[in-house]
Amino acid sequence: MYLPDFNFHQPDTVQKALDLLEENPDAALMAGGTDLLVEMKKGLRLHGNIVSLAKIPEMKLITQDEKNLYIGACSTHSEVIASSLVGEIAPALVEATTKIGSEQVRNTGTIGGNICTAASCCDTAPILLAMHAFVEIANAGNKRMLPLSEFFTFNKKTILGKGDLVIRFIIPKPESGTGACYEKFGLREAGSISVVSVAVSVKISDGIISDACIVIGAVAPTPKISEQATNMLKGKNVQELAEGMPLLEEVGDAAVRDSIPIGDIRGGAQYRRDVLKVMTKRAIVRAIGNTEIGN
Ligand SMILES: Cc1cc2nc3c(=O)[nH]c(=O)nc-3n(C[C@H](O)[C@H](O)[C@H](O)COP(=O)(O)OP(=O)(O)OC[C@H]3O[C@@H](n4cnc5c(N)ncnc54)[C@H](O)[C@@H]3O)c2cc1C
Numbered sequence: 001m002y003l004p005d006f007n008f009h010q011p012d013t014v015q016k017a018l019d020l021l022e023e024n025p026d027a028a029l030m031a032g033g034t035d036l037l038v039e040m041k042k043g044l045r046l047h048g049n050i051v052s053l054a055k056i057p058e059m060k061l062i063t064q065d066e067k068n069l070y071i072g073a074c075s076t077h078s079e080v081i082a083s084s085l086v087g088e089i090a091p092a093l094v095e096a097t098t099k100i101g102s103e104q105v106r107n108t109g110t111i112g113g114n115i116c117t118a119a120s121c122c123d124t125a126p127i128l129l130a131m132h133a134f135v136e137i138a139n140a141g142n143k144r145m146l147p148l149s150e151f152f153t154f155n156k157k158t159i160l161g162k163g164d165l166v167i168r169f170i171i172p173k174p175e176s177g178t179g180a181c182y183e184k185f186g187l188r189e190a191g192s193i194s195v196v197s198v199a200v201s202v203k204i205s206d207g208i209i210s211d212a213c214i215v216i217g218a219v220a221p222t223p224k225i226s227e228q229a230t231n232m233l234k235g236k237n238v239q240e241l242a243e244g245m246p247l248l249e250e251v252g253d254a255a256v257r258d259s260i261p262i263g264d265i266r267g268g269a270q271y272r273r274d275v276l277k278v279m280t281k282r283a284i285v286r287a288i289g290n291t292e293i294g295n
Contacts, residue, residue: 073112
């Protein structure tokens with residue numbers, strides 16, 4: 001199927017992009033187009049105007065200050081992977097991003113597009129959620145910042161309203177003693193969509209888990225913080241969470257209780273639950289093992 005005709009706009013500032021959105025009520029934003037153009041080709045979306053974000057330098061910046069890492073929404077996955085800043089501050093985000101699609105998709109698709117598509121199986125959301133990331137949103141009237149945990153409302157639905165544009169992601173720098181990791185299970189080693197994914201971050205102080213976040217992906221309408229599993233982890237001695245320990249089993253079961261998986265061509269609901277338990281246990285053990293990296 002061919003793409004329908006549309007006007008293509010390529011602004012070079014955020015303000016010009018916002019103006020174009022206001023002037024063209026049927027406009028869609030496009031970053032890499034790896035989701036949008038596929039949906040338009042399938043006839044699922046129709047837009048007479050496309051506003052490309054690819055030529056806005058501000059939206060490709062990856063920077064830091066004392067407290068945070070900032071990643072422009074239009075940074076491609078390959079740019080995120082290649083960034084020494086991201087590698088140093090958020091190695092688990094690099095790990096997650098490396099698992100997206102193929103090299104062609106990573107060279108074109110962006111972190112902002114991945115989050116704004118809001119597929120429950122998307123690979124960057126779980127680790128960004130586990131790292132307590134924020135999202136900065138602009139529209140014609142103002143700029144606002146909110147926790148990413150408030151961004152997703154349902155599968156492929158977000159809080160973004162008409163005229164809203166995601167500018168960048170803000171990731172608080174992990175404190176000393178923090179480790180994180182991302183586990184993805186797909187039907188192939190490469191180029192496959194997540195059937196189940198789990199991101200975990202833990203902070204260890206004197207052998208105790210003083211902070212934690214467990215996020216489950218592709219097993220609910222949105223990537224989701226598993227409150228039950230997360231709460232079970234906090235305050236526990238890391239030795240209780242070694243491979244084979246009963247507590248690890250219990251936390252895996254808690255993550256499963258928080259899931260609402262569907263069955264589809266990639267796996268049945270019970271299969272997803274079973275895999276989720278295994279991935280959760282594995283991710284916790286790895287995140288604890290990664291605590292040296294962030295130090
Ligand atoms: C072959 C193939 C394999 C894939 N494999 C994976 C995979 O393994 N894992 C995975 O997670 N995804 C995968 N994807 C999906 C897709 O590539 C990613 O979600 C990608 O990150 C989307 O980014 P994009 O820049 O191309 O988004 P676009 O297609 O440009 O945009 C996606 C949506 O987000 C909106 N949008 C984009 N940027 C902004 C912004 N800054 N502010 C507001 N709205 C915005 C657009 O309007 C559109 O609705 C795959 C896609 C393909 C085609």
